[in-house]
Amino acid sequence: MPIAPASALPEVTASDQALRRYLHGLPGVDPVGLEARAASLGTRSIKTTAKAYAIDLAISMIDLTTLEGADTPGKVRSLAAKAVRPDPTDRTTPATAAVCVYPDMVATAKAGLQGSGVKVASVATAFPAGRAALGVKLADTRDAVAAGADEIDMVIDRGAFLAGGYLKVYEEIRAVKEAAGSARLKVIFETGELSTYDNIRRASWLGMLAGADFIKTSTGKVAVNATPANTLLMLEAVRDFRRQTGVQVGVKPAGGIRTTKDAIKFLVLVNETAGPDWLDPHWFRFGASSLLNDLLMQRQKLATGRYSGPDYVTVD
Amino acid sequence: MTTTTNPFAYAPAPESRAIVDIAPSYGLFIDGEFTESSGQDRNKTVSPATEEVLAEYAQANAEDVDRAVKAARKAFEKWSALPGSERAKYLFRIARIIQERSRELAVLETLDNGKPIKETRDADLPLVAAHFFYYAGWADKLDHAGYGPNPRPLGVAGQVIPWNFPLLMLAWKIAPALATGNTVVLKPAETTPLSALFFADICRQAGLPRGVVNIVTGDGRTGQALVSHPGINKVAFTGSTAVGKAIAREIAGTDKKVTLELGGKGANIVFDDAPIDQAVEGIVNGIFFNQGQVCCAGSRLLVQESIQEELLDALKRRLSTLRLGDPLDKNTDIGAINSAEQLARITALAETGEAEGAERWSAPCELPSAGYWFAPTLFTNVTQAHTVARDEIFGPVLSVLTFRTPDEAVAKANNSQYGLSAGIWTEKGSRILAVASKLRAGVVWANTFNKFDPTSPFGGYKESGFGREGGRHGLEAYLDV
Numbered sequence: 001m002p003i004a005p006a007s008a009l010p011e012v013t014a015s016d017q018a019l020r021r022y023l024h025g026l027p028g029v030d031p032v033g034l035e036a037r038a039a040s041l042g043t044r045s046i047k048t049t050a051k052a053y054a055i056d057l058a059i060s061m062i063d064l065t066t067l068e069g070a071d072t073p074g075k076v077r078s079l080a081a082k083a084v085r086p087d088p089t090d091r092t093t094p095a096t097a098a099v100c101v102y103p104d105m106v107a108t109a110k111a112g113l114q115g116s117g118v119k120v121a122s123v124a125t126a127f128p129a130g131r132a133a134l135g136v137k138l139a140d141t142r143d144a145v146a147a148g149a150d151e152i153d154m155v156i157d158r159g160a161f162l163a164g165g166y167l168k169v170y171e172e173i174r175a176v177k178e179a180a181g182s183a184r185l186k187v188i189f190e191t192g193e194l195s196t197y198d199n200i201r202r203a204s205w206l207g208m209l210a211g212a213d214f215i216k217t218s219t220g221k222v223a224v225n226a227t228p229a230n231t232l233l234m235l236e237a238v239r240d241f242r243r244q245t246g247v248q249v250g251v252k253p254a255g256g257i258r259t260t261k262d263a264i265k266f267l268v269l270v271n272e273t274a275g276p277d278w279l280d281p282h283w284f285r286f287g288a289s290s291l292l293n294d295l296l297m298q299r300q301k302l303a304t305g306r307y308s309g310p311d312y313v314t315v316d
Numbered sequence: 317m318t319t320t321t322n323p324f325a326y327a328p329a330p331e332s333r334a335i336v337d338i339a340p341s342y343g344l345f346i347d348g349e350f351t352e353s354s355g356q357d358r359n360k361t362v363s364p365a366t367e368e369v370l371a372e373y374a375q376a377n378a379e380d381v382d383r384a385v386k387a388a389r390k391a392f393e394k395w396s397a398l399p400g401s402e403r404a405k406y407l408f409r410i411a412r413i414i415q416e417r418s419r420e421l422a423v424l425e426t427l428d429n430g431k432p433i434k435e436t437r438d439a440d441l442p443l444v445a446a447h448f449f450y451y452a453g454w455a456d457k458l459d460h461a462g463y464g465p466n467p468r469p470l471g472v473a474g475q476v477i478p479w480n481f482p483l484l485m486l487a488w489k490i491a492p493a494l495a496t497g498n499t500v501v502l503k504p505a506e507t508t509p510l511s512a513l514f515f516a517d518i519c520r521q522a523g524l525p526r527g528v529v530n531i532v533t534g535d536g537r538t539g540q541a542l543v544s545h546p547g548i549n550k551v552a553f554t555g556s557t558a559v560g561k562a563i564a565r566e567i568a569g570t571d572k573k574v575t576l577e578l579g580g581k582g583a584n585i586v587f588d589d590a591p592i593d594q595a596v597e598g599i600v601n602g603i604f605f606n607q608g609q610v611c612c613a614g615s616r617l618l619v620q621e622s623i624q625e626e627l628l629d630a631l632k633r634r635l636s637t638l639r640l641g642d643p644l645d646k647n648t649d650i651g652a653i654n655s656a657e658q659l660a661r662i663t664a665l666a667e668t669g670e671a672e673g674a675e676r677w678s679a680p681c682e683l684p685s686a687g688y689w690f691a692p693t694l695f696t697n698v699t700q701a702h703t704v705a706r707d708e709i710f711g712p713v714l715s716v717l718t719f720r721t722p723d724e725a726v727a728k729a730n731n732s733q734y735g736l737s738a739g740i741w742t743e744k745g746s747r748i749l750a751v752a753s754k755l756r757a758g759v760v761w762a763n764t765f766n767k768f769d770p771t772s773p774f775g776g777y778k779e780s781g782f783g784r785e786g787g788r789h790g791l792e793a794y795l796d797v
Contacts, residue, residue: 027589027590027592027593028589028590028743029591029593029594030594030743030763030764032763032764033591033593033594033597033763033764034594036597037593037594037597043434043646044326044646045326045329045646045647046326046327046329047327048327049327050324050325050326050327051327053323053324054324057324236593267324271322272637276321276322276323276324279323279324
């Protein structure tokens with residue numbers, strides 16, 4: 001996998017005008033057609049062996065998340081333990097991809113995940129609103145990395161984006177990327193606030209041009225989070241970006257994915273849009289918390305032939 | 317078809333066929349009951365996906381057709397005299413029964429026709445029910461249809477329908493005919509008689525008065541006997557242009573009214589400012605829906621030269637993900653071709669395309685050994701002079717042509733003996749309106765394709781036929797106005 005150069009398409013990011021012209025020159029998105037395609041892929045029927053594969057893959061792709069004001073070291077420790085061993089009754093269950101916490105909980109999570117291979121992801125840059133000075137956002141990022149974060153989930157400045165300040169958003173992402181160092185950078189667009197699919201496509205390209213390792217739908221803190229349609233659109237973007245630049249970028253839908261059925265629909269979108277290369281926790285993640293227990297219950301059902309119930313999986 | 321190296325290969329997900337009970341043999345539905353033909357001729361209907369014989373059915377002869385027309389004539393007096401609100405009740409009841417039995421009918425249609433269960437379940441059956449609901453609503457409002465007070469029905473309608481959407485075409489024919497007070501004798505296609513016979517059972521279930529709907533099965537001879545029968549007042553035909561012309565000749569000089577819905581060679585025009593990903597979906601839906609066996613299929617892709625390469629790359633990539641196989645599998649995108657005869661026609665036309673120098677590309681997929689199959693195929697380097705750009709192939713074969721300017725696109729789109737459908741893909745609203753008004757096609761879709769709705773009239777220009785089905789316009793075909 002090639003390392004992203006300073007900018008994948010340097011002439012495009014030379015000025016605000018050049019960037020605007022490029023982003024507005026991307027093919028438009030017909031909302032009716034996009035949603036129809038997402039709905040049509042949602043009718044795929046995933047059974048037996050394919051379902052077992054999908055469930056394990058989905059578990060291994062979860063960024064197990066707690067982003068509450070009420071988070072405590074105890075809560076984060078228990079989440080970390082769950083990430084490593086999601087189902088204590090069945091050691092064949094894969095671990096999740098990462099635990100996702102606020103920056104001040106990174107050290108706690110890191111300690112709980114020591115030696116497990118499960119990554120620590122930290123939100124940063126004045127998550128979730130992103131309304132802070134750049135210096136604050138960068139300090140937030142450096143703090144998280146210093147505490148041991150392997151991955152940084154930043155938010156873009158939606159205000160600047162909606163006001164047409166594409167270069168400002170671009171430069172901020174680049175600055176955060178630099179502050180994040182070797183940590184992988186996930187760029188959150190808050191698609192619910194960008195509102196149109198055209199905006200989501202432009203934000204996806206903007207983020208990728210600025211060096212995002214992952215593009216991520218949302219914070220989980222607004223009314224509309226990940227949907228099949230906006231995730232499909234972002235999968236088209238990473239597919240096209242790799243074709244154009246050779247650089248592969250990951251996708252992370254977050255918020256609102258709660259059931260196995262939903263998760264499998266997203267994996268179908270990955271499989272039939274970006275392709276099997278993205279069917280890997282390195283390239284696709286679910287930002288979720290309650291999803292894990294539903295996957296575990298479905299996994300038990302497949303293994304034993306009967307449903308257990310919420311008392312047979314652990315509460316976080 | 318997904319590659320074998322993909323770990324996320326979808327396991328088989330077949331819809332159960334236990335829900336449908338196909339009898340070994342069927343007679344004709346005349347005057348409210350199933351009856352045997354007066355002759356001995358019987359036909360077989362097979363599953364195009366496996367060549368398994370599904371059932372035997374009667375080959376109705378002229379005598380049988382006469383019996384059916386007489387039954388319809390007798391029923392017409394009472395049926396046409398019923399208040400519209402009473403006729404509506406029967407149509408609403410039929411629509412509800414279709415919904416209740418939709419799973420069964422979807423499986424049946426997939427077995428007899430070869431199209432994927434995904435389509436019969438999500439497109440055919442919902443539209444069939446919607447058509448009956450829609451025209452049920454008109455039955456007591458005919459005074460307000462724009463034809464003056466109390467418009468009168470024509471009498472007995474002889475209806476001949478094709479095999480590509482057996483039950484949907486039946487609905488398009490029967491629902492408006494009954495709503496307006498006509499009675500019908502309908503002949504389903506030779507290769508797909510079963511859903512019409514199941515519909516006969518639904519008529520019984522709904523308590524429809526005897527003789528209002530009669531179903532006569534058989535090949536072209538039965539159709540000919542029906543069309544030429546002096547006792548019918550109206551001919552409604554959907555099918556090939558050749559047969560349509562023969563029907564027009566047959567009834568010339570009679571007072572039979574006629575509507576013909578014939579072939580097409582729809583142009584799908586993609587401008588350089590199109591929403592590319594959705595255009596790709598629209599192209600796929602336009603020509604590979606129902607294996608391209610759709611009269612309004614977007615079988616000619618007209619792409620602006622500046623985006624030809626990008627669009628074709630995207631299209632080929634997309635076609636490589638199509639899943640061809642068992643039509644009953646819920647994940648199947650491309651089913652079987654309806655008959656050996658149709659497969660031979662598609663194969664011959666594709667060979668002509670190659671022989672004339674067009675470049676052929678087929679999606680990489682394995683074809684089952686039994687049954688009738690054709691891989692999704694596209695031809696590039698096609699010009700207006702190629703046979704594959706002019707003749708209706710009625711199969712999963714797309715001809716790709718290019719254009720430079722909107723005027724050229726319109727000229728090429730209209731340069732066809734047909735004029736049934738067209739599509740326009742552009743993000744520019746003014747261009748949609750400007751181009752649509754110049755296209756000589758009965759249906760013009762903008763940024764979509766093959767979208768159907770009972771409220772929308774459907775029909776053709778030129779050799780695509782005349783008359784409109786669907787919507788308020790569709791009433792006219794069955795009223796004496």
